[in-house]
Amino acid sequence: MPERNTPQKTLESWKQIAAYLDRSERTVRRWEATEGLPVHRREHEKQDTVFAYRHEIEAWSRLRTRCPGDNSADDAEGLPALKPANNGYLVEHDAITRTMHLYIAGCRAGDGDLMRPAFHPFATISGYCQSVEYSGSVEHVFQWVTANGPAPNINPRFARIEIIETIAVVHLEVQRWSGKLAGANARASDVFTLLKLNGEWKITHKLFHWHDQ
């Protein structure tokens, strides 16, 4: 039984997520696709059943409202903004997460163009696709994702986000891949390297491994 006054740790439906963010369900669903709203799906449940970790939604929400002219929830509550000195790690971590969510949104939608802005223009990839090596231009990824079509059930988890000043490594575990090329229920382990370019984090290389079924 949850303690009284203990806030719920997870939001267990689109309805709860929408209520938490004070928006319509339609808006928050759109935010998943276009703004990297971090929602998750559980194994063995219908594709449309989602949950979200409160701390991830809070973090996403703070980053999103940190723009001039926006109604910041922080300002409304009179909370002071985190000082840059202690905020630096967070800002970079969240910026990297946003870049990665662009990649995830592209995979979900089966749209290579949607994920393109997450990548450095000269980004490359390496990995095997059904025993065939794909090493070369990142265009392979955009073409593959588009040809594969939507993968609405993918369930990503960040296994690692390691930041060293202007470079970063991200290890992403992606379950429940589907589509014309991926098959029915595939798991991929992806390792990305990123570079901070003009204040934005861009993927410079993607290394991938498809797990056996």
Added chain:
Amino acid sequence: MTTSRYLTEYDGIVKTMQMYIDGSKQGKSALMRPAFHPDASFFGYAGEQLAVGTQFLFDWIDKNGPAPRIEPRVVSVDILDSIAVVRLEVAGWSGNLAGSDVRMSDLFTLLKMPTGWKIIQKAFHWHA
């Protein structure tokens, strides 16, 4: 690890970590105690003082009081069947003992028990 196991374990680990985060945020050691194995160890420097033992942590959390603006981020989760290592970066610490706007780096080792993933070790660094 098979497809469904990874997610199950990852989410189980995050669920345990959330107990630690909730206890920290509310300044209530009772909330985080269930996340720890009874024999868990705990080490770090709290200012000049070497802090040892989970009781130090639980007393500190209760004395520090609520830290409502902490911003936790999971940096890494390494899962090796029955053991795991988690690194947490927590900015925005405040409270009677923490002061204001403090950042901590936390390293946890967890063990998979029948009752769920339990923290068996915590080491922290308090950034000046």
